[in-house]
Amino acid sequence: MGKQLATEMAPPFNLVAHYMIAGAFFYIVTSFVLPFYADELGGYFVSSTIASLSHLYLLGFVMMIIFGAMYQLVPVILEIPLFSKDFAYIQFYLYLIGLSLMSYAFAHEKFLFLLPYGSLLVYISMLIFTVNIFLTYRNIENWSISAKYIFVSNIFLFIAVSFGVVAAFNLFYGFLDVDILRIVSAHMAGVLIGYVMMTIMGVSLILIPMFSLSHGFDEKPIERGFYFVSIGVVLYMIGALKELFWIEAIGVLGMLISLGLFAYQMWLIFSTRIRKQNDFWAKNMMASFAFFIVSIVIFLFSYLFGLSNLGMFGGYLFFFGFLATMIIGHIYKILPFLVWYQRYSPLVGKQKVPMLNDMVVERVADWQFWITFAGTIVSAFGILFTSGVLFIAGTVVMALSAFLVLYNIYYTLAYRK
Numbered sequence: 441m442g443k444q445l446a447t448e449m450a451p452p453f454n455l456v457a458h459y460m461i462a463g464a465f466f467y468i469v470t471s472f473v474l475p476f477y478a479d480e481l482g483g484y485f486v487s488s489t490i491a492s493l494s495h496l497y498l499l500g501f502v503m504m505i506i507f508g509a510m511y512q513l514v515p516v517i518l519e520i521p522l523f524s525k526d527f528a529y530i531q532f533y534l535y536l537i538g539l540s541l542m543s544y545a546f547a548h549e550k551f552l553f554l555l556p557y558g559s560l561l562v563y564i565s566m567l568i569f570t571v572n573i574f575l576t577y578r579n580i581e582n583w584s585i586s587a588k589y590i591f592v593s594n595i596f597l598f599i600a601v602s603f604g605v606v607a608a609f610n611l612f613y614g615f616l617d618v619d620i621l622r623i624v625s626a627h628m629a630g631v632l633i634g635y636v637m638m639t640i641m642g643v644s645l646i647l648i649p650m651f652s653l654s655h656g657f658d659e660k661p662i663e664r665g666f667y668f669v670s671i672g673v674v675l676y677m678i679g680a681l682k683e684l685f686w687i688e689a690i691g692v693l694g695m696l697i698s699l700g701l702f703a704y705q706m707w708l709i710f711s712t713r714i715r716k717q718n719d720f721w722a723k724n725m726m727a728s729f730a731f732f733i734v735s736i737v738i739f740l741f742s743y744l745f746g747l748s749n750l751g752m753f754g755g756y757l758f759f760f761g762f763l764a765t766m767i768i769g770h771i772y773k774i775l776p777f778l779v780w781y782q783r784y785s786p787l788v789g790k791q792k793v794p795m796l797n798d799m800v801v802e803r804v805a806d807w808q809f810w811i812t813f814a815g816t817i818v819s820a821f822g823i824l825f826t827s828g829v830l831f832i833a834g835t836v837v838m839a840l841s842a843f844l845v846l847y848n849i850y851y852t853l854a855y856r857k
């Protein structure tokens with residue numbers, strides 16, 4: 441196949457915009473329901489109530505944005521067009537309905553009967569996604585390290601959501617005679633580390649150098665990280681399912697080493713950056729990696745000493761500190777690029793076209809960054825000290841700052857020079 445310009449193979453703007461707008465919508469919804477979870481402080485992490493929040497946030501916001509970004513980036517990374525755009529639209533609507541049913545059913549015991557239906561819709565939509573990605577891979581010529589990460593992460597997604605469906609059916613029908621926590625542990629490791637983290641690791645190697653203008657850095661840490669994380673997730677899943685503590689612990693070690701190598705790789709990239717200016721993107725990235733390192737260290741302590749409150753604190757910093765900051769920082773870059781490419785790229789050379797940074801209100805993005813940052817720290821301390829007041833104060837501040845994200849998304853989408 442003759443090499444086309446990578447961006448020419450990207451899917452239509454309309455498709456990616458579906459996922460980005462829905463992701464922003466669920467970000468706002470999660471921000472508004474978060475303060476109402478103050479009663480769960482000090483309780484169990486694995487519970488239907490927490491599952492309603494974690495799935496609303498992870499499936500509605502995190503995965504929605506990841507899916508949209510993958511449809512844009514996979515053709516660029518693999519240098520081949522997506523197998524089917526129709527699949528991607530079908531996936532979107534099934535996913536939207538399924539995840540809404542699932543989160544609602546988790547939150548309301550009376551509606552638990554909706555859980556199997558919602559789960560099945562989400563499961564089918566994810567199967568469509570993974571099949572679409574695998575069929576896209578069949579013409580691949582260049583197995584770059586990012587391509588390897590994305591491929592393996594999709595295998596983990598398929599396996600881990602299969603565990604999720606089994607756990608969901610069991611919650612309603614109660615047909616399994618085993619400790620369901622073991623299946624849920626394998627599910628969590630598979631989706632969070634196997635899919636979300638592996639995708640971020642693979643894609644970061646493309647996006648972070650591109651936006652920070654870094655090159656000439658060593659890629660060995662992320663290459664080694666690939667083997668540690670893949671083997672780590674497999675061992676953890678086997679250990680968790682078979683109740684083999686040592687296998688599970690070796691799996692945790694493998695995952696931790698890979699996350700450490702990822703942090704080191706990001707440091708290598710950032711230290712060779714040419715663009716030294718700390719704009720809203722760079723601030724978001726630095727904060728997100730700080731949250732990442734702190735949450736992993738806290739998680740390690742909680743695992744070693746069995747401190748569940750500390751685990752919830754680390755998990756919160758990982759979800760609402762690391763993931764949210766990383767994603768919002770990239771929305772401010774990716775969305776303007778998509779709008780620019782669709783609206784202004786045909787005009788290049790014919791008339792003056794805007795710069796990408798003109799399409800975001802920098803002052804609003806800056807305010808949003810600091811307000812969200814402060815809200816996240818305060819609410820996280822609310823979890824650590826089991827203080828409802830701190831948690832509510834921090835999450836209300838976060839909810840208000842979510843409007844600033846929404847404002848910038850609207851500004852970018854409506855931008856006309």
Ligand code: HEM
Nearest residue numbers: 486487488490491494498559562563601604605607608631
């Ligand atoms: C078809 C898709 C999925 C189904 C059916 C599903 C189902 C479940 C079920 C039944 C539980 C246990 C809840 C409980 O014990 O009350 C659970 C836990 C969990 N799942 Fe999923 N899940 C799915 C996808 C995902 C994805 C994609 C993610 C992350 C990106 C995720 C993250 C989690 C987390 C963090 C937990 C543990 C915390 C908690 O109980 O809230 N799940 N899932």
